[in-house]
Amino acid sequence: MDMPAMTRLLRFLLPLMALALPVVLGAPAHAERIKDLGTFQGVRPNQLTGYGIVVGLAGTGDDSLDYATQGMKGVVSRFGLTLPQGINPALKNAAAVLVTADLPAFAKPGQRLDVTVSALGKAKSLRGGTLIMTPLRGADNEIYGMAQGNLAVGGLGVSGADGSQVSVNIPSAGRIPGGATVERAVATGFDTAPTLTFNLSEADLTTALRVADGINRTFGDRRARATDAVSVSIDAAPGATDRIMMMGMIENIEVAPADAPAKVIVNARTGTVVINGAVKIHPAAIAHGKITVSVNESPRVVQPAPFSRGQTAVEQSSSISIDQEKRPMINFKGGASLADIVKAVNAIGASPADMVAILEALKQAGSLKAELVVL
Known part of the structure; x- marks a missing residue:
């Protein structure tokens, strides 16, 4: 093996040996992994929301809701069908819904997401319904996913002719496991930022200092520093490969967090x-x-007394x-x-x-x- 290759191998193995050394010598008392104390900035899920139509209901939809009528007209228009002006279809078998999902960090196009479907109007139950293809948008109003599928509803609602009703759980909301497909990845920017930032879940100056010290002792340099009670700034070489390797090593470093305040x-x-x-x-x-x-x-x-005038x-x-x-x-x-x-x-x-x-x-x-x- 030539010297440049040997040098690269040592540069890769030394941090791993330093990371394993605390495990051999014994972890500090009440130590926790850094990954359990917080998250890296930018590596987080994003919320997605969409407006859609659920069809196939057994007369439990919301036929009086204009949003459902307009939504149904939009659905049928995708297939070249135009409803006559002034005619609103009775939609007891359809309901307007809001669809929500969480887009995990580093999610790639083609991956599946679980979605939650909730009735928007007066629909009594979504049991047995099917969600029609619904775009899911992020906070920037861009489409990041498409949802469609059959709902799994855990609730049950029954009503009688005299107006009596019995409900078990919430029948107006359901889930579709794997019901959405990721269409666009979210750029995290962690591979191009000058530094990485690790944010603690709970603000504590002592814990932030201990996290920075644990990272510096593991890598044998002064690449980490606590900038405040929440954030630890870490110097890192540009490039996703090197940063992912370093982040994985940092997450498994064990430190003793500060005692909680009284x-x-x-x-x-x-x-x-x-x-x-x-x-x-x-x-x-x-x-x-x-x-x-x-x-x-x-x-x-x-x-x-007898014969008296008393009462x-x-x-x-x-x-x-x-x-x-x-x-x-x-x-x-x-x-x-x-x-x-x-x-x-x-x-x-x-x-x-x-x-x-x-x-x-x-x-x-x-x-x-x-x-x-x-x-």
């Missing part, structure tokens, strides 16, 4: 409380009790009792963890609603060092 999530409507493990409690004492006041009414009839009357008799449930005061020491909080709250028998009140009081007292999010 948060307490409270849903006041359902009483759900979620506390993450980063929450700590500063010294505090909690007393939680319950007072029950009971009022019992026992009226009795009072009869007058029968009702004498009110009330009894009031107060029951106060005594529970011990809970003392939180400094730096109490999530386990300590749960144990203490269970000890005083607090319900979810009571726990919300306790957490809000701790936050107001300055003992709860966490973000309190109320949904």
Whole structure:
């Protein structure tokens, strides 16, 4: 093997050896792959939408919708058929629909896509219908796919002559697995941009720095740098082949993401409380009790003395009792963890609603060092 070929082989193998080295030595604790922390900028799906007509319905279409009538006229005009002016066909067996699909990154012409079909008007059910060829457009109003096929509808709707109706799931929407064909690829621009940008799913400065450091340690240079709490900019040679190889290697690098910030999530409507493990409690004492006041009414009839001019009357008799449930005061020491909080709250028998009140009081007292999010 000549020296230039040997040099090219080493340039290819060294990064792979560096990538495998952390696996041999042991991955860091709680490490995650970079591909699970975010995505490369430009490598994303695109939404497609189309307007079409579903035919073959068993009298469950929307015959009163002008959009369906106009759409049907457009369909038949493709085959050289022109409907007379002023005549609108009854379309109980057809329905106007919106068709949606996601165009994956790097999708090529000829590939198949799953589509979702939803009724636009008053169609009761799309069960048994067939979608007529419908162009799917992107945000730039260009056609990227064509959809057509038989619908799979999971819902069921039944109505009686007296107006009673029974519906199971949603019969006015369905799917066509593989019902669209890609007609045009979307240019991502990742192979010509000066740099690659990796965006984290959740903004965190520490995680962004660790991702950049993990990439630099793997490749043995300073090609990656965190530009903000979300984005990591990576220098890359031009050309799709080299960049795809580098992106695949970067996605499998393992880094330890930063711990999540301390948060307490409270849903006041359902009483759900979620506390993450980063929450700590500063010294505090909690007393939680319950007072029950009971009022019992026992009226009795009072009869007058014989041969008197008195009248029968009702004498009110009330009894009031107060029951106060005594529970011990809970003392939180400094730096109490999530386990300590749960144990203490269970000890005083607090319900979810009571726990919300306790957490809000701790936050107001300055003992709860966490973000309190109320949904």
